[in-house]
Amino acid sequence: MQAQAEHDRQAQPALRIWLLGGFRVSVGSRSIGEEEWHLRKAGSLLKVLALAPGHRLHREQAMELLWPNLHKEAALNNLHYALHVARRTLEPGALASSSTASRYLRLRSEQITLCPDSPLWVDVEAFEEAGATARHARLEPAAFRAAIDLYAGELLPEDRYEPWVQERRAELREQYLSQLLELATLYEQRMEFELxxxxxxxxxxxxxxxxxxRVxxxxLYALSGRRREALRHYERLREALLEEFGREPEAATTRLQQEIWAGTFPPADSVPAAGLPSEEDAPTSRAGAARMHNLPIARTSFIGREIETLEVKxxxxxxxxxxxxxxGGCGKTRLALEVARDLVGAYPEGTYLVDLAPLxxxxxVPQAVAQVxxxxxxxxxxxxxxxxxxxxxxxxxxxxDNCEHLVEAVATLVDALLDSCPGLRVLATSRETFNxxxxxxxxxxxxTVPGSRQEAYTPQELEGYESVRLFVERASRRDPSFVLTSPNGQAVAQVCRRLEGIPLAIELAAGRMGVLSVEQLALRLEDPLKLLTGGRTADPRHRTLRATxxxxxxxxxxxxxxxxxxxxxFVGGWTLEAAEEVCSGGSVEQDDVLELLSELVDKSLVVVEAGxxxxxxxxxxxxxxxxxxxRLQESGTAxxxxxRHARYYLAxxxxxxxxxxxADQTRWMDRLESEHDNLRAVLSWALEGGQAELGLRL
Structure with a gap:
């Protein structure tokens, strides 16, 4: 019964609250925008509950925190109204008039409770839990990095002067700085001075x-042989202390500065010649960490994705x-593996990869997991x-990894394991979600790809785009003489743009650089499926763009x-209405288009954008x-x-x-502009196919 109740609780859409770096809320897959909080105090009520021990407050505590200067009756009225608005915001479709109506906010016996019967995630708790794990892990830098990555910024910067947040903000900031200091100490012990x-x-x-x-x-700068930089940090410290507090650095700090200046720190025999630890000196935890994962060694460099890596963590x-x-080919597996490598050591019982592609x-599926x-x-x-x-x-x-062909089996297994194993986390890659x-x-x-513009990009500008950096790095592996220049930069930009920043497509294109110039490559990308093939050692699904x-x-x-x-x-996109009109018929009923289109979105073959x-x-x-x-040509219905496409856009x-x-001129101009590529495609088809009358009417 207890296990069933917990399963039912987990089946509710989870409430997630971000407080570090700014206030964000999501319920299940729905993000609640700032504009949806029509009452500021409704959001504040959610914040104080998210920070409160056990996520519960006596109503008088909430009143004192949020309305300290109001009489009790007025504060109580405000509290009830804020509670009502908060419930409506979290569950716009629910009747939030009674205390039992909301799954996320309950007022009972004068206690306000956040998520009594629904799963709740608060980033502050995740940060503190990761910090506690790091302290227990002791010699694992990865555990500290995992905690540090969760600190997205100071607590609720938009509530800078609210008394109820100031002490907690300082506390969390101190934890963050302490973790960085402990991490630096570990790196110093490992003689990984740059880190x-x-x-x-x-x-x-x-x-x-x-x-x-600063000390x-x-x-570390002195140990790595950069005395000038070490001394510069002493001067920066001295200037900051004089400006802020009107005092000099501590005597011990000044003594260290003098030793560095005189060349007596570090002692000549304190660092191995290469500045690296020997195998005998390496901390034993590294060997332990190596045993606690089965992740493959990366054979190529990981380009870009800094923001995405942090977001996934x-x-x-x-x-x-x-x-x-x-x-397919967008880099799911590579991103998952990079995140997992960064987290080796952050999970005491290990980080393990199960690749389902061969199954x-x-x-x-259960056997594959058990074997790993x-x-x-x-x-x-x-x-x-x-x-x-x-x-x-x-x-x-x-x-x-690679779950899309076994979605139901993986979902069943993962669901059962997560219900039974509270310390387990699963990072999956799939072209289709499990739901x-x-x-x-x-x-x-x-x-990221360079946009289309009149003026030429400089090489420095192009290097700001991840797709360009990936192409240049992989192309130079095939042709060591290849460098990004002003003359070839526009062709590189065209290749990346034409391939829409898909990593697999860009890597396959760069693989052609041994026999084609980048200008030739750009010209031949009219048919990328024929051109983009890979080497024999690649995953069979990724040997060609067509295969994936x-x-x-x-x-x-x-x-x-x-x-x-x-x-x-369609060229350049379409609306649901257009798909229903143009693509229905035969095996596809018009009423089924929405459901089928949703499936194609879920299976990552169609992208949804705000129109x-x-x-x-x-x-x-x-x-x-x-x-x-x-495929359309092969079907004989092209x-x-x-x-049908032409007649829809003519209409x-x-x-x-x-x-x-x-009066509606602007809206219609915008609509026609969004359909510019489709209209142009219709004109081309009409002129090439002898449909001159239709073209003229358009």
Missing amino acids: GIEALGRVAAEEPTHEGA GLMC RLLAMTRLLTLTGA SEADL LGVREQPGRPLLETLEDALRSRKMLLVV TAGEVAWVVPSL LEWSHELLSEAERALFRRLSV EQRVPRFRMLEPIRQYGQE EHLRE LAQEAEPELEG
Whole structure:
């Protein structure tokens, strides 16, 4: 009964509250924007409850915190109204008039409780829990890094002068600085001076008068042979102390400065010649960490994704199941592995990868997990039960890769393990989400690409784009003489733009640099599916761009395949209304288009974007659209679809014509502008296909 009650509780949409670096709230997959908090005190009520021990407050405590200057009756009225608005904001569709109506805010016996029967995640708690784990891990820098990454900024900066937040803000900031100092000490012990300098530099940037951090920086710079930089930090400390407090550095700090100046610190025999520890000196925890994961060694550099890596780490601290989704080749696996490598040591019982790509049968999923974790089957007992028992008390991260072809089996297994194993977290990659309780889905974006513009980009500007950096790095591996220059920069930008920042496509394109110039490559990308193939050692699904798209296509139902290929007739995107009009017929009923389109979005073959007046607009990444075009040609229905497409946009243009001089002129101009590529495609088709009359009417 207790296990069932906990399962029911977890099945509720989770409430997630971010307080570090700014106030954010989500309920399930719905983010609540700042503009939706129509009453400021309603948000403040949620904040004080999120920070309160046990997430509960006596109503008089809440009144004293939020309305300290009001009489009791007025404060109580304000509290009830703030509670009402907060419930409405969290659950706009629910009746929030009674104390039992809300799943997230309950007032009972004069106690206000946040999420009494629903899962709750607060980033402050995740940060403090990670800090506690780091302190217990002792010699593991990764555990400290995991905690530090969760500190997104000071607590509630928008409430800077609220008395109820000031003490807690200072407390959390002190924890953050303390973790950085402890991390720097670990790096110094390991003689990883650059990493120690980076950690202490963050402390000094946050608090310029922090003498301990400045002394640490002086030591590490001196130990790494950079005396001038060490002495510069002493001067910066002295200036900051004189300006802030009117005093000089401590005597011990001044003595260290003099020793560095005289060359007596560090002593000549204090550092190994290469500045690196020997195998015998390396901390034993490193060997332990190596045994606590099975992650493969990265064979190529990881380009960009700094913001995404940090975001995934923070999300992983706020949920127990995080699924990275996105189109094939968008970098889901690589991002998951980079995050997992950074977190090795942060999970006491390890970080393990289970790759499901080689599996074809759902029954083999539990066996694959058990094999990786070293869990043996027991005669006469279901393997799932054995796994649950083995993992029940373990705090670990499980990375489950390539789940899209076994979604139901993985969802069933993960759901059962998360119910039974409170210390388990799962980071999954899949082209389709699991839609299971508590899952957070995060779409892996394409790499940043240079936009189209009249003036030429400089090489320095182009290097600011992740896709360009990836192309240049991989191209130089194939052709060591290749460098980014002003003459070839525009061709590089064109390649990255044409491939829409898809990492796999860019890597495959760079692989052609041994036999093509970048200008030739840009010209030949009219047919990327034929051009972009890879080496023999690559994952079979990633040897060609076509192979990764075929893998996704094979997982579709017949109706989904039909709609997928028909949607490729659109250029530059479409609306739901357009898809229903152009793509219905035969095996695809018009009433089914919405559901099928939603499935294609869930399976990462279609992207949703905010369109005109926030009406959703859909599109395919260009390589995916071209694959769909191939499938459409093979079906023998391409001309029929193009004619329907043309007649739909002709009708739209005719509807728009009288409106272009009316009061609604701006809205219609915006709508036609958003359909510019489709209108141009219709004109081209009409002129090339002998439909001159239709073209003239358009």
